[in-house]
Amino acid sequence: MRGSEPSGFEVLANRVDMFRPAKGGIHPREAAEHHADLLPSLLAAAFEESGLSPGDLDVVCFSQGPGLGPCLRTAATTARALSLSFEVPLVGVNHCVSHLEVGRVLTDATDPLLLYASGGNTQIIAYAGGKYRVFGETLDVGLGNMLDKFALEVGLSFPGGPKVEELARRGQRYLELPYSVKGMDLAFSGILTAALALRKAGAGLADLCYSIQETCFAMLCETTERALAHARKDEVVIGGGVVQNKRLQAMVETMCRERGAKFFVPPRALLPDNGAMIALAGALEYRASGGIPLEASAVRQRYRTDQVAVTWRA
Amino acid sequence: MAEAAPHGPGEVIYRGAEATLTTASRFGRLVVLKQRHPKAYRIAELETAIARGRMRNEARLLRRAREAGVSAPAVLDADPEAQTLVLEYLGRRALRESFDTMPGPLRRRAARAVGEAVGRLHKAGIIHGDLTTSNIILKGGTVHVLDFSLGQVGDRLEERAVDLKAFKDSFAATHLPHAADFGLVLEGYRAVLGAEGARVAAHIGKIERRRRYA
Numbered sequence: 001m002r003g004s005e006p007s008g009f010e011v012l013a014n015r016v017d018m019f020r021p022a023k024g025g026i027h028p029r030e031a032a033e034h035h036a037d038l039l040p041s042l043l044a045a046a047f048e049e050s051g052l053s054p055g056d057l058d059v060v061c062f063s064q065g066p067g068l069g070p071c072l073r074t075a076a077t078t079a080r081a082l083s084l085s086f087e088v089p090l091v092g093v094n095h096c097v098s099h100l101e102v103g104r105v106l107t108d109a110t111d112p113l114l115l116y117a118s119g120g121n122t123q124i125i126a127y128a129g130g131k132y133r134v135f136g137e138t139l140d141v142g143l144g145n146m147l148d149k150f151a152l153e154v155g156l157s158f159p160g161g162p163k164v165e166e167l168a169r170r171g172q173r174y175l176e177l178p179y180s181v182k183g184m185d186l187a188f189s190g191i192l193t194a195a196l197a198l199r200k201a202g203a204g205l206a207d208l209c210y211s212i213q214e215t216c217f218a219m220l221c222e223t224t225e226r227a228l229a230h231a232r233k234d235e236v237v238i239g240g241g242v243v244q245n246k247r248l249q250a251m252v253e254t255m256c257r258e259r260g261a262k263f264f265v266p267p268r269a270l271l272p273d274n275g276a277m278i279a280l281a282g283a284l285e286y287r288a289s290g291g292i293p294l295e296a297s298a299v300r301q302r303y304r305t306d307q308v309a310v311t312w313r314a
Numbered sequence: 315m316a317e318a319a320p321h322g323p324g325e326v327i328y329r330g331a332e333a334t335l336t337t338a339s340r341f342g343r344l345v346v347l348k349q350r351h352p353k354a355y356r357i358a359e360l361e362t363a364i365a366r367g368r369m370r371n372e373a374r375l376l377r378r379a380r381e382a383g384v385s386a387p388a389v390l391d392a393d394p395e396a397q398t399l400v401l402e403y404l405g406r407r408a409l410r411e412s413f414d415t416m417p418g419p420l421r422r423r424a425a426r427a428v429g430e431a432v433g434r435l436h437k438a439g440i441i442h443g444d445l446t447t448s449n450i451i452l453k454g455g456t457v458h459v460l461d462f463s464l465g466q467v468g469d470r471l472e473e474r475a476v477d478l479k480a481f482k483d484s485f486a487a488t489h490l491p492h493a494a495d496f497g498l499v500l501e502g503y504r505a506v507l508g509a510e511g512a513r514v515a516a517h518i519g520k521i522e523r524r525r526r527y528a
Contacts, residue, residue, distance in 0.1 A: 129490040134483070139476065139521070174359040181464065183444045183480035218356045225331040230446065230484060251355040258354055259331070 001279035012050035014276035032070030061282025064092030065303030072299035089291025091282040098281035103237030107264035118240030119144030135227040136184030146188040171210020241272040288312035350397040375462035382438030410447040429502025431457040445481035475517035
């Protein structure tokens with residue numbers, strides 16, 4: 001990643017290799033081993049693609065949290081090693097905030113609300129009173145996790161989202177599922193239970209996938225719209241693996257159009273978890289307030305969005 | 315503090331995500347027409363089910379809240395075809411607009427009174443579902459609670475705590491300088507619900523810790 005505000009950023013390389021468990025869900029240790037195995041070759045590939053050498057680096061950025069401890073520590077250790085050996089500053093980035101920043105900076109949005117839906121996270125975040133605040137969020141599981149669990153139970157492979165999207169296109173009948181919105185918060189686990197019960201009772205998989213999508217995505221649109229009204233924002237950006245879903249994008253776009261809000265979709269490669277978004281958010285912080293000392297670089301598994309000192313927007 | 319002048323008929327009071335509130339003259343008095351907006355992003359089956367359910371729900375819960383001694387707009391008429399409720403007009407300004415600029419003692423008294431009103435709702439088995447200071451009007455020292463469209467009947471610890479937790483979050487995000495006043499809301503709440511209120515307040519913390527990164 002090269003650049004600064006307001007002149008703009010350019011992604012020089014953005015290498016992604018997502019961990020896919022052989023079977024079942026993600027085991028933190030296996031995922032961390034995957035990270036450790038792949039980091040050297042990914043780094044080499046990123047250097048080659050960008051045409052940069054270590055001497056060209058100004059700052060090394062890493063995700064300090066939230067996330068799975070073993071995975072965070074693997075990347076943090078690598079970042080510290082790079083920072084020390086190349087003698088460049090280090091910046092620890094909040095993962096959730098980086099999704100928002102990549103959407104804000106790389107689109108024409110100025111002060112957007114972020115609809116962030118991924119495996120582990122489902123949050124609605126906006127800037128208010130000098131901080132990024134979570135206006136709404138899931139009360140149980142992230143939407144992606146729910147889709148993964150559903151996929152696993154009905155015999156679809158990981159990750160569940162793309163399979164559900166594909167099958168949903170062939171769905172024709174809406175099967176009623178619990179629609180669970182509490183103010184700006186939402187809940188998904190009841191939908192999973194109900195969907196699996198319907199499946200057991202013989203419901204077609206395509207109809208079920210269609211019904212799950214329509215229900216969950218309408219809940220996301222509704223809470224996002226509520227948060228727009230409440231936070232008094234008129235721009236929406238999206239982030240996270242789940243928002244790659246075309247049906248979800250179309251629904252959020254419709255909601256925004258009806259409301260007179262603007263809708264921004266960041267470049268597709270920057271929607272799911274990726275390194276470029278961490279670099280971009282880290283670059284913003286670095287320009288505003290410099291790097292962090294080594295002793296402040298410990299990972300924070302439960303790093304909350306509203307704990308981030310947003311020095312670059314003050 | 316001077317009361318804001320009331321609305322005239324035909325004014326749009328609020329254009330929310332779910333509905334538009336307009337004043338009108340009916341039955342020789344000023345009323346509020348609450349018209350739900352259908353959402354084009356929802357498929358028709360889902361939209362119809364949600365619209366019907368929420369309107370019926372709101373009318374029922376408003377009645378129940380008033381029976382429990384909480385001031386809430388009276389339902390004067392309902393038109394399911396037009397998706398419109400005709401409600402009693404209660405005042406112009408939501409607490410959201412006035413809270414941060416109220417003098418300290420008045421503000422703290424208001425926070426406590428709001429907590430008492432929520433306590434009475436919960437005691438009557440009503441979960442509001444969308445507690446925010448936008449849905450509260452404070453007039454002449456009385457707390458009026460609005461918009462029960464996301465409400466439900468329930469008295470479980472979890473339901474009550476989720477209701478309060480959502481209120482706590484929106485309160486903190488809206489009233490940054492006075493976020494600590496939510497403690498007074500809880501104080502008023504406990505004053506009505508006693509030991510059960512204290513259990514609910516403690517359960518909010520449990521819900522917060524349950525969230526992955528909260």
